[in-house]
Amino acid sequence: MAQAARRLGVQMACWKAWECDRAAPQSNRLAMMAGILAVSPSWLLSGIGAGPLELEANDRAALLQELQIASAEAVASQKRVQQIVALLGSVPVAGDSP
Structure with a gap:
């Protein structure tokens, strides 16, 4: 989580807030986050679409x-x-x- 936050250029507390639904990333951050996590933005938002590869x-x-x-x-x-x-x-x- 810390590595992903660092790559995205945000504080760890910000990333945690997004994960706990206390805050939401801006659309540009959401697209960057999807790229970092190798998932589609729609999967991040709704769980629909290309998710993580297992x-x-x-x-x-x-x-x-x-x-x-x-x-x-x-x-x-x-x-x-x-x-x-x-x-x-x-x-x-x-x-x-x-």
Whole structure:
């Protein structure tokens, strides 16, 4: 809850007030809140529409494997970018004086 409030840019007390129906967020905050929670704004207001995803153990394992693969690819891409930057640094640019 604290992390969500921080990401939304509101005080924790404000978030708690919304959850306890002591206050209501403005529409722009509601849309941002829905994005943070990965639900639709209509689900937040009424419980109708796209709600939170509940992953099965198999789905979670598959997503974690995808994340590991994507992370490894990102590391490889970053190394390649560094290699290209190093090569560019050693190649004279047309118009530069030696």
